[in-house]
Amino acid sequence: MTITAERLAPPRTTNAAIWVSDVEALCRPDSVEWIVDEADIRERLTARLIEAGTIFKLNPDLRPNSYLARSTEDDVARVEGRTFICTPTKDAAGPNNNWRDPVDMRSELLELFSGSMTGRVMYVIPFSMGPEDSPFAQYGIQITDSAYVALSMLTMTRSTARLRERLTAGAPFVAALHSVGYPLHDDSGASRSDVAWPSNSRKYICHFPQLDEIWSFGSGYGGNALLGKKCFALRIASHMGRKQGWMAEHMLLIRVTSPKGKKYHLVAAFPSACGKTNLAMLQPSMPGWKVETLGDDIVWMRLDEQGQLRAMNPENGFFGVAPGTSTKTNPVAMETVSRDTIFTNVALTPEGDVWWEGMTKRAPSMLTDWLGNAWTPESGTPAAHPNSRFTSPVANCPTVCEDWEAPEGVVVDGIIFGGRRADTAPLVAQAYDWEHGVLMGATIVSERTAAAEGTVGELRPDPFAMSPFLGYSLTEHWLHWLEIGEQISADAKPEIFHVNWFRKAEDGSFAWPGFGENIRVIDWMIRRIESQRTHVADRANSDFHVDLGERVQYTPAGIVPETGAVDTEGFTPEQVASLEAAVKVDEQEWRRELERQQAYLEGYGTSVPLELHTALAKLRGLLK
Numbered sequence: 001m002t003i004t005a006e007r008l009a010p011p012r013t014t015n016a017a018i019w020v021s022d023v024e025a026l027c028r029p030d031s032v033e034w035i036v037d038e039a040d041i042r043e044r045l046t047a048r049l050i051e052a053g054t055i056f057k058l059n060p061d062l063r064p065n066s067y068l069a070r071s072t073e074d075d076v077a078r079v080e081g082r083t084f085i086c087t088p089t090k091d092a093a094g095p096n097n098n099w100r101d102p103v104d105m106r107s108e109l110l111e112l113f114s115g116s117m118t119g120r121v122m123y124v125i126p127f128s129m130g131p132e133d134s135p136f137a138q139y140g141i142q143i144t145d146s147a148y149v150a151l152s153m154l155t156m157t158r159s160t161a162r163l164r165e166r167l168t169a170g171a172p173f174v175a176a177l178h179s180v181g182y183p184l185h186d187d188s189g190a191s192r193s194d195v196a197w198p199s200n201s202r203k204y205i206c207h208f209p210q211l212d213e214i215w216s217f218g219s220g221y222g223g224n225a226l227l228g229k230k231c232f233a234l235r236i237a238s239h240m241g242r243k244q245g246w247m248a249e250h251m252l253l254i255r256v257t258s259p260k261g262k263k264y265h266l267v268a269a270f271p272s273a274c275g276k277t278n279l280a281m282l283q284p285s286m287p288g289w290k291v292e293t294l295g296d297d298i299v300w301m302r303l304d305e306q307g308q309l310r311a312m313n314p315e316n317g318f319f320g321v322a323p324g325t326s327t328k329t330n331p332v333a334m335e336t337v338s339r340d341t342i343f344t345n346v347a348l349t350p351e352g353d354v355w356w357e358g359m360t361k362r363a364p365s366m367l368t369d370w371l372g373n374a375w376t377p378e379s380g381t382p383a384a385h386p387n388s389r390f391t392s393p394v395a396n397c398p399t400v401c402e403d404w405e406a407p408e409g410v411v412v413d414g415i416i417f418g419g420r421r422a423d424t425a426p427l428v429a430q431a432y433d434w435e436h437g438v439l440m441g442a443t444i445v446s447e448r449t450a451a452a453e454g455t456v457g458e459l460r461p462d463p464f465a466m467s468p469f470l471g472y473s474l475t476e477h478w479l480h481w482l483e484i485g486e487q488i489s490a491d492a493k494p495e496i497f498h499v500n501w502f503r504k505a506e507d508g509s510f511a512w513p514g515f516g517e518n519i520r521v522i523d524w525m526i527r528r529i530e531s532q533r534t535h536v537a538d539r540a541n542s543d544f545h546v547d548l549g550e551r552v553q554y555t556p557a558g559i560v561p562e563t564g565a566v567d568t569e570g571f572t573p574e575q576v577a578s579l580e581a582a583v584k585v586d587e588q589e590w591r592r593e594l595e596r597q598q599a600y601l602e603g604y605g606t607s608v609p610l611e612l613h614t615a616l617a618k619l620r621g622l623l624k
């Protein structure tokens with residue numbers, strides 16, 4: 001059957017079998033294989049990848065059931081410049097996205113995908129985001145010509161034979177098509193041999209939110225290729241959530257149990273590579289506290305019948321940044337990746353184990369670097385790529401909540417926003433009210449990290465840490481947050497906070513030790529949550545937070561603790577002194593910051609919800 005632009009033009013078929021056979025006719029692979037998470041299927045994929053030289057088996061005595069993959073220098077990170085949202089109008093995609101007309105993009109893609117899989121196997125992976133029977137669950141089918149992607153999808157999502165049956169019987173799904181764009185034969189009959197990491201210099205990561213479709217071409221790496229993650233669970237899902245009244249956010253999810261045995265659930269949104277995985281796996285430095293992991297990257301939230309906000313991690317695996325992870329910074333992650341893990345772009349030790357910058361104080365004297373070259377500490381280049389990653393099952397995490405897959409999710413008590421900023425933003429600030437919290441999310445700025453292409457260190461706005469991941473217009477997203485806030489019942493409204501673990505002291509050192517000590521900040525937040533709850537009635541009668549007579553300051557950054565309000569038991573005198581620099585709200589910096597926020601909002605004109613301007617005006621009123 002010939003596929004024409006009209007045939008695949010909207011609306012696409014929602015029949016799984018027809019879609020798969022249409023794609024087969026378009027991409028012309030040698031064969032088609034349905035993949036689900038079963039041992040013999042994993043073994044088959046693994047054996048093929050080893051034979052192709054894409055992955056190497058690590059020493060099973062040191063790292064059981066684990067592999068190392070190496071990509072190529074031009075395929076190491078998300079390609080935001082090549083990520084497109086194809087909505088009927090440019091406005092619907094918003095100023096935050098690269099927009100393309102869906103029909104134009106569709107015909108460009110049809111050409112690219114035509115014959116793009118020749119000589120290859122086309123894998124078809126039915127998958128569920130969220131436990132299959134949960135009310136949060138959404139289904140997808142990924143088609144890919146990469147066995148590495150297929151194998152990784154089996155860890156990152158849930159893929160079962162039962163789901164395959166459901167989908168072929170007509171359950172709705174997101175259609176996620178992926179090709180590395182490296183066909184082995186062309187139309188003239190010429191052939192080329194395969195390479196260990198096939199990709200294409202032309203990359204396209206395209207989303208059709210109206211059709212629940214993703215088309216990804218040219219990259220085999222991370223979020224570009226594992227389409228359940230950023231493409232589906234954030235970009236497509238955020239659009240679904242806007243339409244259907246729920247939320248898809250770039251957040252971690254943890255359960256914190258206080259020494260009194262009370263459980264709290266917190267979600268936190270930070271830009272990529274700003275410590276979400278570390279916070280998700282926090283080992284509290286204060287006795288009596290427990291932190292358990294539910295998710296490290298994506299959270300879906302919806303209201304229940306009681307008007308409570310419930311959250312769930314739709315993923316089944318971690319795709320975490322390796323560099324900087326160590327038994328000191330994140331022992332839980334180190335334990336999680338001790339087996340059953342695919343590492344990508346880390347260095348290899350002579351013993352057949354992995355290494356990356358920050359894993360140990362001193363680098364081993366000899367390594368093979370992420371490109372496969374001999375490396376010594378004198379080489380002057382990183383041994384592991386700064387955006388090298390591990391792909392591990394959530395179930396392997398020693399701190400995972402026993403009930404992390406509970407179909408009803410968990411009730412959210414607190415929402416944390418944050419960024420990486422050397423100055424201005426204090427260690428922690430509580431929002432005066434929901435609207436101020438939404439302003440905090442909308443005005444996140446952060447130093448750029450290696451997770452995306454671009455200059456590391458440069459400050460960039462990253463509203464809700466979603467700017468590369470939102471499938472619609474950002475001001476519409478702010479409105480969505482305000483509308484959801486209105487629907488949460490007053491006694492269940494989560495408190496909203498902003499944190500900055502990365503504030504620098506005058507000498508340029510970090511003012512806050514971070515990592516396990518972050519529990520001290522969480523302890524403060526929980527005390528604030530508790531005291532707010534006991535004052536809900538008062539709050540209903542006041543448009544500003546009531547003064548609870550605690551050791552807090554009301555500042556233009558929000559409500560911040562006085563230094564004595566943060567538990568510093570066990571801190572060195574230097575750490576106690578440094579806390580002052582960490583929590584400080586500097587009048588001049590905040591005058592500038594509020595001007596920046598004002599200019600930032602004004603940049604989006606009249607589409608900015610009025611509530612955010614009002615919240616900002618209230619903060620301005622707090623400047624001396």
Ligand code: OXD
Nearest residue numbers: 223272273297319451
């Ligand atoms: C990620 C990212 O991979 O945010 O999670 O870049």
Ligand code: MN
Nearest residue numbers: 250272273297
């Ligand atoms: Mn992320």
